[in-house]
Amino acid sequence: MNRLKMWTDIQNGDVNALHDLHKRYFHPMCLFAFKSINDHQQVEHIVSDCFVKLWKNRKRITIKSSLESYLYQILRNSIIDYHRAKHDNTISFDQIPDIPDVTELNNEQRYAKLYAAISRLPEKRRQILELAIFESCTYQEIAEKLGITKNTVKTQMVRAYKFLKESLDPGDFFFFCFLKKY
Numbered sequence: 001m002n003r004l005k006m007w008t009d010i011q012n013g014d015v016n017a018l019h020d021l022h023k024r025y026f027h028p029m030c031l032f033a034f035k036s037i038n039d040h041q042q043v044e045h046i047v048s049d050c051f052v053k054l055w056k057n058r059k060r061i062t063i064k065s066s067l068e069s070y071l072y073q074i075l076r077n078s079i080i081d082y083h084r085a086k087h088d089n090t091i092s093f094d095q096i097p098d099i100p101d102v103t104e105l106n107n108e109q110r111y112a113k114l115y116a117a118i119s120r121l122p123e124k125r126r127q128i129l130e131l132a133i134f135e136s137c138t139y140q141e142i143a144e145k146l147g148i149t150k151n152t153v154k155t156q157m158v159r160a161y162k163f164l165k166e167s168l169d170p171g172d173f174f175f176f177c178f179l180k181k182y
Helices: 003-011 016-034 040-055 068-087 107-119 123-134 139-146 151-165 170-181
Strands: none
Touching: 003 016, 003 068, 016 040, 016 068, 040 068, 107 123, 107 151, 123 139, 123 151, 139 151
């Protein structure tokens, strides 16, 4: 769905458009938030709350850049609020990641970097990752196809993600996470 149409539909009260937006951005936003809040449950709560804020204020919001940038700005502000509420004076604004500039994604270069990093994975790990990402197989389906346990698939996926996170710069890793979801 076109993002401009998606935003127009959300402003007009289309819950399905909000659901599509949530489905597209929830996981990447969680990864973004987890960089400064090391609590999965809290991160999911904060990210979900961003979508609630967007929905509640949809009639008053004027988006000047892009819907993605606006979502990430809500998230960044929510992260700051979270740390303030905890009276966490140890966090500085520099510790909160910059908002990814989704308008500058050079997909061709990012795909090249991604494939180069994936090709450096051990064969079995690469095969598992490719089945999960490019063929949208569930962990159970991968386990059955490869004759391994579901737990082995999970372990190999965690190791693959860790390797990619260490190998790719943050923007490229964000691109990978976004690609994975859609």
